[in-house]
Amino acid sequence: MALLKQSCCVAGRFSTNYLWLNPRCFPHVYTSSLTTAAKSSPDRTDRRKELLDDDGPDLQDFISGDLSEKSKWAEYKGNLKRQKGERLRLPPWLKTEIPIGKNYNRLKNTLRDLNLHTVMTATLMGDTCTRGCRFCSPYNTAKAIAAWGLDYVVLTSVDRDDIADGGAEHFAKTVSNLKERKPQILVECLTPDFRGDLAAVEKIALSGLDVYAHNVETVRELQRHVRDPRANFDQSLSVLKHAKKVNPTVLTKTSIMLGLGETDQQILDTLTELREAGVDCLTLGQYMQPTKRHLKVEEYITPERFAHWEKVGNDMGFVYTASGPLVRSSYKAGEFFLKNLLKKRKAEVTVAE
16 A cells, blocks of 8 residues: 555445445546547447436446457557556556546535545545544544445555554444444455554454455565565565454455566466465456656556456455456455355354354
8 A cells, every 4th residue: 555655536336336445546547538538439429428427437338348449459559568768658458438427426525515535535544644634534434435325335544654553443433333324234444554563453353344455566576666665565464364363254355466567477476375375355457657756567467468367366266356457456346246245154154043
């Protein structure tokens, strides 16, 4: 989470009862989307009008390529691996429309009414890493989520190294308030590493959540190059291990960005370590360069290679593997799978009792 010093983002769609609070917003993708939209064909213009009248595009629009003209992927002749001094151009499978629609506006208005941090974003504990910004309250966050009628929610935050417990108590109170208001809701927490403070990890793992997520971000060999010096692979692994140790029934989940210069062997070794640590769920997505001050993209991974890693993950025994250029640590299809898995597990426990 230390890689990108930015606010955590929220996007929601009421028709499918999901909310994402996702720490990975990539302005470069959106800028390219606007450029592409300006050159849209009449058919794509009609499609855009349909989306405006409806709830906005969903994940399947992005994954299927309907918005990114999949038929032209094979024609792309640009470089996918960066040469020295070069800045790679965005390949066609990463050019998508911005999610828009009346339900997006409804979500934004609800956040504003409840005094939660928002400019298309919502965060726990402010919007800037390790600074004493204005807090949003656990009560207001829980109140908003309960009002939206969701059945699965992902809570995340920026790193708050300026707080003694890294904000763990804030996470735990939000989860408990939410479960009190709506006991049937499923809650995933995507947390920082709390500087390796396992007591903080335990506080959240025992808060009543259903999925404990923490991102290792990249392969072991690139940790020092990519992440903040205070973060490292073993520290992140200890977070995931401890969450499972103190709460064996919780699902653990992590995410890796590809395109930072990692090799296939390094990816395989990283996945092996994650499985040996008992991690249940894995997502792999394309790293995007948010600004010129951030690391350059070393390689754009093709959809076919992402499909390969999804198969590898599933074959290795991950309960769930999501792998694709536009996949992020939290998104609708993944939450839909986990929601059904968690409900099935809870039903089996009830029968057994």
